[in-house]
Amino acid sequence: MRIVIGTFYRTGSTWLFNAVRLSCIEAGLSVKVSGNMNLEDFDEDVCIHKIHLHSAEMERAADHVFTIERDLSDADASFLRAFGNPCDPAHRKKSLRAAMLWRKAAMHPFHFDDIKQNPMRILTGISIELGLKFGSQDLISVHSKLKALKPPTDKTQDPESLYFSRHITSE
Numbered sequence: 001m002r003i004v005i006g007t008f009y010r011t012g013s014t015w016l017f018n019a020v021r022l023s024c025i026e027a028g029l030s031v032k033v034s035g036n037m038n039l040e041d042f043d044e045d046v047c048i049h050k051i052h053l054h055s056a057e058m059e060r061a062a063d064h065v066f067t068i069e070r071d072l073s074d075a076d077a078s079f080l081r082a083f084g085n086p087c088d089p090a091h092r093k094k095s096l097r098a099a100m101l102w103r104k105a106a107m108h109p110f111h112f113d114d115i116k117q118n119p120m121r122i123l124t125g126i127s128i129e130l131g132l133k134f135g136s137q138d139l140i141s142v143h144s145k146l147k148a149l150k151p152p153t154d155k156t157q158d159p160e161s162l163y164f165s166r167h168i169t170s171e
Contacts, residue, residue: 004066005020006052007156008098019119022048022142024048026142027133037085052095052098052099054101067103069110108129124139149163
């Protein structure tokens with residue numbers, strides 16, 4: 001199964017990526033993760049790619065595309081908090097165009113506000129879309145594991161969660 005998390009930056013895409021990853025693991029599936037667009041990485045039972053720029057080839061290869069949306073002014077404010085400067089306008093425009101293409105491809109789009117207000121809605125949607133046979137205890141277990149994830153304190157990126165030190169900029 002090939003899964004792509006494709007969306008605009010600072011929208012909760014890494015949280016969504018981890019929600020999908022941990023749901024697959026909870027279901028007993030073997031998972032490989034990637035933060036790039038290399039199709040050769042699609043060689044496991046479940047491969048999950050998290051990318052921001054759109055790739056038509058990646059979209060065609062994916063069995064499932066998930067996206068998450070967030071008010072652009074909030075995404076821009078989060079970018080500023082994380083990096084100390086606003087996003088380059090040309091990169092922002094390119095990323096926005098890519099996010100619109102991922103939105104068209106997504107079978108089940110989610111919204112950033114649900115991360116805080118209704119994370120079980122997202123987890124339920126993921127389990128339904130992927131055909132995972134989850135009960136309420138499975139969803140609670142995945143949610144607990146998501147809440148326990150923390151970004152590294154140094155300047156590295158965690159190879160499994162794909163979190164980096166400045167990833168979460170507000171509680």
